[in-house]
Amino acid sequence: xxxxxxxxxxxxxxxxxxxxxxxxxxxxxxxxxxxxxxxxxxxxxxxxxxxxxxxxxxxxxxxxxxxxxxxxxxxxxxxxxxxxxxxxxxxxxxxxxxxxxxxxxxxxxxxxxxxxxxxxxxxxxxxxxxxxxxxxxxxxxxxxxxxxxxxxxxxxxxxxxxxxxxxxxxxxxxxxxxxxxxxxxxxxxxxxxxxxxxxxxxxxxxxxxxxxxxxxxxxxxxxxxxxxxxxxxxxxxxxxxxxxxxxxxxxxxxxxxxxxxxxxxxxxxxxxxxxxxxxxxxxxxxxxxxxxxxxxxxxxxxxxxxxxxxxxxxxxxxxxxxxxxxxxxxxxxxxxxxxxxxxxxxxxxxxxxxxxxxxxxxxxxxxxxxxxxxxxxxxxxxxxxxxxxxxxxxxxxxxxxxxxxxxxxxxxxxxxxxxxxxxxxxxxxxxxxxxxxxxxx
Amino acid sequence: xxxxxxxxxxxxxxxxxxxxxxxxxxxxxxxxxxxxxxxxxxxxxxxxxxxxxxxxxxxxxxxxxxxxxxxxxxxxxxxxxxxxxxxxxxxxxxxxxxxxxxxxxxxxxxxxxxxxxxxxxxxxxxxxxxxxxxxxxxxxxxxxxxxxxxxxxxxxxxxxxxxxxxxxxxxxxxxxxxxxxxxxxxxxxxxxxxxxxxxxxxxxxxxxxxxxxxxxxxxxxxxxxxxxxxxxxxxxxxxxxxxxxxxxxxxxxxxxxxxxxxxxxxxxxxxxxxxxxxxxxxxxxxxxxxxxxxxxxxxxxxxxxxxxxxxxxxxxxxxxxxxxxxxxxxxxxxxxxxxxxxxxxxxxxxxxxxxxxxxxxxxxxxxxxxxxxxxxxxxxxxxxxxxxxxxxxxxxxxxxxxxxxxxxxxxxxxxxxxxxxxxxxxxxxxxxxxxxxxxxxxxxxxxxxxxxxxxxxxxx
Numbered sequence: 009x010x011x012x013x014x015x016x017x018x019x020x021x022x023x024x025x026x027x028x029x030x031x032x033x034x035x036x037x038x039x040x041x042x043x044x045x046x047x048x049x050x051x052x053x054x055x056x057x058x059x060x061x062x063x064x065x066x067x068x069x070x071x072x073x074x075x076x077x078x079x080x081x082x083x084x085x086x087x088x089x090x091x092x093x094x095x096x097x098x099x100x101x102x103x104x105x106x107x108x109x110x111x112x113x114x115x116x117x118x119x120x121x122x123x124x125x126x127x128x129x130x131x132x133x134x135x136x137x138x139x140x141x142x143x144x145x146x147x148x149x150x151x152x153x154x155x156x157x158x159x160x161x162x163x164x165x166x167x168x169x170x171x172x173x174x175x176x177x178x179x180x181x182x183x184x185x186x187x188x189x190x191x192x193x194x195x196x197x198x199x200x201x202x203x204x205x206x207x208x209x210x211x212x213x214x215x216x217x218x219x220x221x222x223x224x225x226x227x228x229x230x231x232x233x234x235x236x237x238x239x240x241x242x243x244x245x246x247x248x249x250x251x252x253x254x255x256x257x258x259x260x261x262x263x264x265x266x267x268x269x270x271x272x273x274x275x276x277x278x279x280x281x282x283x284x285x286x287x288x289x290x291x292x293x294x295x296x297x298x299x300x301x302x303x304x305x306x307x308x309x310x311x312x313x314x315x316x317x318x319x320x321x322x323x324x325x326x327x328x329x330x331x332x333x334x335x336x337x338x339x340x341x342x343x344x345x346x347x348x349x350x351x352x353x354x355x356x357x358x359x360x361x362x363x364x365x366x367x368x369x370x371x372x373x374x375x376x377x378x379x380x381x382x383x384x385x386x387x388x389x390x391x392x393x394x395x396x397x398x399x400x401x402x403x404x405x406x407x408x409x410x411x412x413x414x415x416x417x418x419x420x421x422x423x424x425x426x427x428x429x430x431x432x433x434x435x436x437x438x439x440x441x442x443x444x445x446x447x448x449x
Numbered sequence: 450x451x452x453x454x455x456x457x458x459x460x461x462x463x464x465x466x467x468x469x470x471x472x473x474x475x476x477x478x479x480x481x482x483x484x485x486x487x488x489x490x491x492x493x494x495x496x497x498x499x500x501x502x503x504x505x506x507x508x509x510x511x512x513x514x515x516x517x518x519x520x521x522x523x524x525x526x527x528x529x530x531x532x533x534x535x536x537x538x539x540x541x542x543x544x545x546x547x548x549x550x551x552x553x554x555x556x557x558x559x560x561x562x563x564x565x566x567x568x569x570x571x572x573x574x575x576x577x578x579x580x581x582x583x584x585x586x587x588x589x590x591x592x593x594x595x596x597x598x599x600x601x602x603x604x605x606x607x608x609x610x611x612x613x614x615x616x617x618x619x620x621x622x623x624x625x626x627x628x629x630x631x632x633x634x635x636x637x638x639x640x641x642x643x644x645x646x647x648x649x650x651x652x653x654x655x656x657x658x659x660x661x662x663x664x665x666x667x668x669x670x671x672x673x674x675x676x677x678x679x680x681x682x683x684x685x686x687x688x689x690x691x692x693x694x695x696x697x698x699x700x701x702x703x704x705x706x707x708x709x710x711x712x713x714x715x716x717x718x719x720x721x722x723x724x725x726x727x728x729x730x731x732x733x734x735x736x737x738x739x740x741x742x743x744x745x746x747x748x749x750x751x752x753x754x755x756x757x758x759x760x761x762x763x764x765x766x767x768x769x770x771x772x773x774x775x776x777x778x779x780x781x782x783x784x785x786x787x788x789x790x791x792x793x794x795x796x797x798x799x800x801x802x803x804x805x806x807x808x809x810x811x812x813x814x815x816x817x818x819x820x821x822x823x824x825x826x827x828x829x830x831x832x833x834x835x836x837x838x839x840x841x842x843x844x845x846x847x848x849x850x851x852x853x854x855x856x857x858x859x860x861x862x863x864x865x866x867x868x869x870x871x872x873x874x875x876x877x878x879x880x881x882x883x884x885x886x887x888x889x890x891x892x893x894x895x896x897x898x899x900x901x902x903x904x905x906x907x908x909x
Contacts, residue, residue: 027785028785031785031786031835032781032782032785034483034485034778034781034786034787035481035482035483035523036483036524036585036777036778036781037482037483037522037523037524037585037588037589038524038585038587038588038775038778040522040588041564041566041587041588050496050542050543050545051470051475052475052478052479052523053470053474053475053478055478057478058477058478059478061477061478061480061481062474062477062478065477070477071473071474071477074473074474076472076474076475077474080474094778095710095711095714095715095775095776095777095778095779095781095782096778096779096781096782096787097713097714097779097781097782
């Protein structure tokens, strides 16, 4: 590439990029109608092609990495709807992660509060899931002892700053038992073993939705898979890569490959859209690591979203199910990141007596977007409200979705807007149908 | 005259400070439109929310002799909304309301910033049809469509934007607002000024409202895909269909390179082992549709089509036309820079033109993908290049010059639907001749004596 050398010696993610990735965007504008932040603001800076033009300006030395640029990179939801819309095949996910990494290196957004939060969350909690589990147990204790209810009723919470009050209201209900208590290290296949798979129980998912993990393992076993679910798993590193911490993401990717040697399994299963989207790109993350690169490539090939895998091996259809009307909200990173659109719908349609109603704008972000709802509450609330409106007009009392962030966002939203709504993972619906018919004889 | 702090402050007074952008990070994303390799930094972006605000901005700009480039969603393909040096960009995307659907008169009134898709949806909701469907219709604005007189896939039977504009509200350079046209089917009172603003590319006034004609939704529709092993056969099929006096709503052509890129993106099951595809669509009365479809399939087979497929249902038909709409952007998969043109020839000359385009690409050693609205004689030869390769870019320019000259020689035009803007400015005098150039200059000067509206575009 005939790109001029960077002017300063500071390592630059954007200048170091293969220039053709930036040039791929021919600014036709077909991304604009699919971008939630452009739709809300009608301002090009908040659009995919606008953001790419800023990244390119930095790579070309026409713009410094500024505070405005930094804020913009965090105003983007990273929902990747633009990637589905882009006929030119621009790899926005890669550009966006590099841009955020660049922002983090310049420390432009650095503030004592932000640094502390990042230190605790990204560098401490999610680097070692035993710490996260400990925090989960403490919150559970707080909730089980009735302290949360007591505090909420007492009005003492109103003494907290408004933002903290809002955050407290978002505290998810911690499950009475985590995945390790619900699922054995090795779950045998029901009937003859056809496949040997590993299951990634996730981090937040493990604390808040361990029941979904149990359901996933049950569904896998019911479909001829022996499931390996070790109890001391690691974070996949998605949170780190999306927040500009590439080095930490690399460490976590290596840990995963060590714990789940890809050679030993027919598939490595994820049931969280956001994690899966990151987990499928370890080769890219470890491309400079000679020791891990080849295994990362194999890992990427073996990594399957649960819906994708079940569809590929041929789902054993349940014979019975309760009559119900369900709608499906697509996790951005499942739909746009992994392009898995049809399989979850097919899975739901296989359940007898279940009527699937299509949701308007089903793949429009709900505002969860990782930790976006915590850091950009205004835009996140707008998106949540829009989503709930569409859910309401389907008339369905159940919404299925396959990502813990979306599930939490929808649960909180339904509570806030007083909407009686069951929020559930598609796999749970399938597991319930299996349970209803009992074990195969 | 460059933008002063005083003018910026007055702009903020007119539209509110949140609607005036001057940050470098805000200006860069407005320094281009959908056209490759054209860029210019504006001084300021102004979002107007009403006709009154547009008028006030123009009065100010005219007094201060400040260049104004009007812009919708910035999807144009001739550089028409690329900013001017030391100028402001007047952006109308916040004026996007659909004001009225009149089912008694079959008209729709919208603000200029409404998207083509929103207009098409609003019409359908009322059981009516707005046919023009430019490739970027999901986001392009109706104001931009009118200013560029945009075409689309259905031009063959239904015509282009011009054929649906019944009235316009336009703010003139000095800030005066005029309404031209009305809901009457017939109206010969004075000059039809409305027609003057259609296709004026933002040089004669700022279009703020558009009154559109709607038509009944055709009750039936059939979509066919014909596969060819030679491009000539596809071209001849089109000529024969027209000669057989069949006017389908769509006759779209894709060459091998384009087919591969479109299939890579859209995954609609296009055949990859052929040289050309024709996407044909007929609509209207069910019996007529049936007859036209089978007649077109027959003509395609007579011309050597190896396979003619019929879309199973409306969903598949929509997938195919949506895929076709992505052709230009999808070609960008192959190279860093994608430059397309829209030379247009009389339909009897299609086969000649297609052969010439291929020979030209070969002569100048350029990679090319060709697609287009073949039924309209409107081709989009697209060169796949790299703007950093100066030598190759020079050859691209030479190739385009040759293609334009050939189009004119065959009785065609240098642009069928994308406009002159910046990118075809130098070819305009040759295409229209001295007398027309003089009249156009005089017209422009009469309406915009200070030359503040999109200066440097179309002609100097």
